[in-house]
Amino acid sequence: MNAATLGDIHGGIHPPERKTLSNRTPIQHPPLPRQLIVPLSQHLGGAAEPCVGVGDRVLKGQKIAEATGYVSAPVHAPTSGIVSFIGPQPYPHVSGMLADAIVIESDGEDAWAPLRPIADFRLLEADDLLERIREAGIAGLGGAGFPTAVKLSGAPAQPIRTLIINGAECEPYITADDLLMREKAQALVIGIDILAHLIRPEQVLIGIEDNKPEAVAAVREALGERAYGLRVMPTKYPSGGEKQLIQILTGAEVPSGGLPADIGVLCQNVGTCVAIHDAVLLGRPLISRITTLTGEALARPMNVEALIGTPVADLLTLAGLDHHKLNRLIMGGPMMGFTLPSLEVPLVKTTNCLLAATLAELPPPPAALPCIRCGECAEACPASLLPQQLHFFALGQEHDQLKAYNLFDCIECGACAYVCPSSIPLVQYYRAAKSEIRALEQKQQKAEHSRQRFEWRQERLRRAEEQKEADRNARAERAARAKAAQAETRSVPSQDDPAPQVQKAGLTEQQKKLKIEASMAQVALKKAEKQLTAHATAELEQQVATLREVAAKAQAALEQATAAEISPAPAQPGDDAQKKAKIEAAMLRAQVRKLEKLDPRDANQDAEMARLQAQLTAVEATLAEAAPAAGKPAATPGTEALKKAKIELAMKRAELKKAEKAGADEAQLADLRAALSAAEQALHDAEDSCGKPVPERIRTEKRPVDEHTRALKTELAFARADLRKLERDAESEAQAIDSARARLEEAERKLQEHTHS
Numbered sequence: 087m088n089a090a091t092l093g094d095i096h097g098g099i100h101p102p103e104r105k106t107l108s109n110r111t112p113i114q115h116p117p118l119p120r121q122l123i124v125p126l127s128q129h130l131g132g133a134a135e136p137c138v139g140v141g142d143r144v145l146k147g148q149k150i151a152e153a154t155g156y157v158s159a160p161v162h163a164p165t166s167g168i169v170s171f172i173g174p175q176p177y178p179h180v181s182g183m184l185a186d187a188i189v190i191e192s193d194g195e196d197a198w199a200p201l202r203p204i205a206d207f208r209l210l211e212a213d214d215l216l217e218r219i220r221e222a223g224i225a226g227l228g229g230a231g232f233p234t235a236v237k238l239s240g241a242p243a244q245p246i247r248t249l250i251i252n253g254a255e256c257e258p259y260i261t262a263d264d265l266l267m268r269e270k271a272q273a274l275v276i277g278i279d280i281l282a283h284l285i286r287p288e289q290v291l292i293g294i295e296d297n298k299p300e301a302v303a304a305v306r307e308a309l310g311e312r313a314y315g316l317r318v319m320p321t322k323y324p325s326g327g328e329k330q331l332i333q334i335l336t337g338a339e340v341p342s343g344g345l346p347a348d349i350g351v352l353c354q355n356v357g358t359c360v361a362i363h364d365a366v367l368l369g370r371p372l373i374s375r376i377t378t379l380t381g382e383a384l385a386r387p388m389n390v391e392a393l394i395g396t397p398v399a400d401l402l403t404l405a406g407l408d409h410h411k412l413n414r415l416i417m418g419g420p421m422m423g424f425t426l427p428s429l430e431v432p433l434v435k436t437t438n439c440l441l442a443a444t445l446a447e448l449p450p451p452p453a454a455l456p457c458i459r460c461g462e463c464a465e466a467c468p469a470s471l472l473p474q475q476l477h478f479f480a481l482g483q484e485h486d487q488l489k490a491y492n493l494f495d496c497i498e499c500g501a502c503a504y505v506c507p508s509s510i511p512l513v514q515y516y517r518a519a520k521s522e523i524r525a526l527e528q529k530q531q532k533a534e535h536s537r538q539r540f541e542w543r544q545e546r547l548r549r550a551e552e553q554k555e556a557d558r559n560a561r562a563e564r565a566a567r568a569k570a571a572q573a574e575t576r577s578v579p580s581q582d583d584p585a586p587q588v589q590k591a592g593l594t595e596q597q598k599k600l601k602i603e604a605s606m607a608q609v610a611l612k613k614a615e616k617q618l619t620a621h622a623t624a625e626l627e628q629q630v631a632t633l634r635e636v637a638a639k640a641q642a643a644l645e646q647a648t649a650a651e652i653s654p655a656p657a658q659p660g661d662d663a664q665k666k667a668k669i670e671a672a673m674l675r676a677q678v679r680k681l682e683k684l685d686p687r688d689a690n691q692d693a694e695m696a697r698l699q700a701q702l703t704a705v706e707a708t709l710a711e712a713a714p715a716a717g718k719p720a721a722t723p724g725t726e727a728l729k730k731a732k733i734e735l736a737m738k739r740a741e742l743k744k745a746e747k748a749g750a751d752e753a754q755l756a757d758l759r760a761a762l763s764a765a766e767q768a769l770h771d772a773e774d775s776c777g778k779p780v781p782e783r784i785r786t787e788k789r790p791v792d793e794h795t796r797a798l799k800t801e802l803a804f805a806r807a808d809l810r811k812l813e814r815d816a817e818s819e820a821q822a823i824d825s826a827r828a829r830l831e832e833a834e835r836k837l838q839e840h841t842h843s
Contacts, residue, residue: 093337095330097466098322099501108380108387109261116404122395123175123432125187129225130232131157142169145199159233160223162371164393166197182427201369222365224372228355231436247350249287253294254326257419260439262376263356265389267301271308277359290314291335297321324499328353330468342492381442383411399429413445421500455508463502469495473502480519570666600644607637623834667709674702731772735765802833
């Protein structure tokens, strides 16, 4: 592929380059600053964690903050000195907010910490190379600041076939990469060698715009006999964008929402390559970078290799800043940079340019006018988007439409705003819309996380309740067995006292029933009183009064029955065994019902259920045999026949339902229906011959509820539900809660008036 076969991108613009302001002098080295402010977050991802304390002496290149996660990078001391402060400091951000940083007072010695240089990087394994790059704290120096080790160690869906080195530097005014390629071409090429050795690409392409002839010549000379492809591209903004550079050099396009690695491409900036050379061969961490100082407010525009953490004011003073001419100080270029809030902010790893512009050089844009739908922005967009549609959707906060029109493919290059005749700040709208969408997505993720936590808690509580129920059943079973054993022991007469012992009887069936009714009445009363405390209404007061009367009557009945208790008759032989059998039968039925509720059941549960049913059948048979022996009247033949007929009818009905669910054929269903009819007739015959009287049917007249009362009760229920929902929501406004309470009171008043009328 040669210059004649280079691809092109959609759109693009040609703003004034203004690069000659700063590219006519060599890279300068400013004097050592008195104080360095080293922010803990100079990269994408988690901020670094300090590993030094106030008062510690540090050496140049010493690690002073550890990476806190996979997507993070350590921070190193740019010079030797004393740590004087750790905490919030000015930070280069458009918001002007402070950020955590480590402040180092320089001792003037600039003494290095021990380094680990190597002579030949080819002797190191890939993991060792990655570890050196990670420990050096290298982040992308082209502007984004993504940790380089993470970018190199990621596991893409396919291998990297093409390594692209970005030397385009397409933004106006900036010449840092231009001067770096001129003066450090040999280190650049060795850094590329390290990357090629690490990722083993099929080809390496170096892209440089044709407005940098000195850099092209220096790189071409440094390449020598290497098989890397040097591509000189026509100057166009923003050809230096990652996706745009890939399209120009390879003709391939990164899919929407995708990454270059998805198509087997990896991009690195030329400054990052030089930093990799210094880290691997020299053992030096990233503590300095080349930065362009430019703009008409500077007397001596230049490029400097400055230490990270150097105050911006010191660098601008070196370049001869005229404060009277300065109108705006921009970090970055005029297209994608942002205005700095003050001169006290420090230089960070991503600071490639400081533009001190005068009012005439970068005048403020005129007031925005309505969009005239000229289409100039769509023609200029290098990502082939529709900026005017995105603008309208951003104004209307139509987030779904913004996603559908690929808002996040926008690289915020500013080409659309540059050509807009209505002076609409389109990029600002896009940035705000992206922030809103990200905030909503984070909120949705938190809500989903909360929902999952709630469901996991409910499942945990359910399992705990099942365990408690199993423990209760086990305790009841042990207690029943102990009671039965105690009863058997007491029923055996002693040799010294052959007279039978009389056991004290427990509660009678009537007393048990009255005790249960009294307990239930007390529970209902307490629940109603709790509701009355939360929502005092006339209806609830009347309900509480009624429940109090019911509870008092139930308690009085229980006390009367207890007081009238007479001495129980001596236990009949076999009563204890029969009680034990009844308790065992009840426990077995409870366990069988619990297993029947499980859906689906596994093989172990089916086997357990069959075993329990067999035990239950045996216990019920024992009870049936013990009933006549306990003195109960023997069943008549008619009663036995009636019981058998009922059982037969239930079995036939179950067989028919099972066959219908299984999808049996019509002939089989007809036989089962005939058998069911015969069982029903047999039941009728058994009922006629058993001699039992026909049960008397009592009809109770129930007054229907008129439509108006039903509507009032429905409104009352909805009002109460809405009020409870608002009270549970911590974000509900007080005005909404007061309105809901008023609605509930009005509904209660209307229902009372209608009831008493």
